Amino acid sequence: TQLLEQSPQFLSIQEGENLTVYCNSSSVFSSLQWYRQEPGEGPVLLVTVVTGGEVKKLKRLTFQFGDARKDSSLHITAAQPGDTGLYLCAGARWGGSQGNLIFGKGTKLSVKP
Amino acid sequence: NAGVTQTPKFQVLKTGQSMTLQCAQDMNHNSMYWYRQDPGMGLRLIYYSASEGTTDKGEVPNGYNVSRLNKREFSLRLESAAPSQTSVYFCASSPRVTLGGELFFGEGSRLTVL
Numbered sequence A: 001t002q003l004l005e006q007s008p009q010f011l012s013i014q015e016g017e018n019l020t021v022y023c024n025s026s027s028v029f030s031s032l033q034w035y036r037q038e039p040g041e042g043p044v045l046l047v048t049v050v051t052g053g054e055v056k057k058l059k060r061l062t063f064q065f066g067d068a069r070k071d072s073s074l075h076i077t078a079a080q081p082g083d084t085g086l087y088l089c090a091g092a093r094w095g096g097s098q099g100n101l102i103f104g105k106g107t108k109l110s111v112k113p
Numbered sequence B: 001n002a003g004v005t006q007t008p009k010f011q012v013l014k015t016g017q018s019m020t021l022q023c024a025q026d027m028n029h030n031s032m033y034w035y036r037q038d039p040g041m042g043l044r045l046i047y048y049s050a051s052e053g054t055t056d057k058g059e060v061p062n063g064y065n066v067s068r069l070n071k072r073e074f075s076l077r078l079e080s081a082a083p084s085q086t087s088v089y090f091c092a093s094s095p096r097v098t099l100g101g102e103l104f105f106g107e108g109s110r111l112t113v114l
Helices: none
Strands: A005-007 A010-014 A019-024 A031-037 A044-049 A055-058 A061-065 A071-076 A085-092 A101-103 A107-112 B004-007 B010-013 B019-025 B031-038 B042-049 B064-068 B074-078 B087-094 B109-113
Touching: A005 A085, A010 A019, A019 A085, A019 A107, A031 A071, A044 A055, A044 A061, A071 A085, A085 B042, A101 B042, B004 B087, B019 B031, B019 B087, B019 B109, B031 B064, B031 B074, B042 B064, B042 B074, B074 B087
Parallel strands: A010 A107, B010 B109
Antiparallel strands: A005 A019, A019 A071, A031 A044, A031 A085, A055 A061, A061 A071, A085 A101, A085 A107, B004 B019, B019 B074, B031 B042, B031 B087, B064 B074, B087 B109
């Protein structure tokens, strides 16, 4: 059972466009993380959101945690080729160890110059 | 700044062969993890170690064993490799034992089982 659904799976856009990536679940999470992974490398943490309704901004990236703590979104403004990569969300379930961190399958973003 | 170091980076095995993937972190983190990443499947947890001296099964532990040798090192062993174990393996560490801590990943080990 896939607890975290990411959409879209693939996204190819032109430089300068805006985009939103979604991470949805029927489960409630205590916190949610977003990672970016470039080819041949391991994922790197972008942000952790912990409060329902929380919005965090990282330069051109805006992350939101749903009020019910079941979903999250990542919005990129004026995308650049350097934003190309695989974006992964990961939800932490209540009451467990780090073994209960669940990853979505990822959104593969390609930004063309 | 080494962070999390995995060896080897690439390995080709024949079915039935054994091998050990090595992982070391120099950040004095308590928790360490082994994930596998397959196309269309995302990252799946194989085993983790919340602290030195403890190991626990993750989502897909069958066919693997682990050893937390000390606080720095966490190895993953395939006793009898199968083609289904062809994957990219990532080791990760975290300063926290409880949920929500940042995971620091290695660069990955690409394993092909023929």
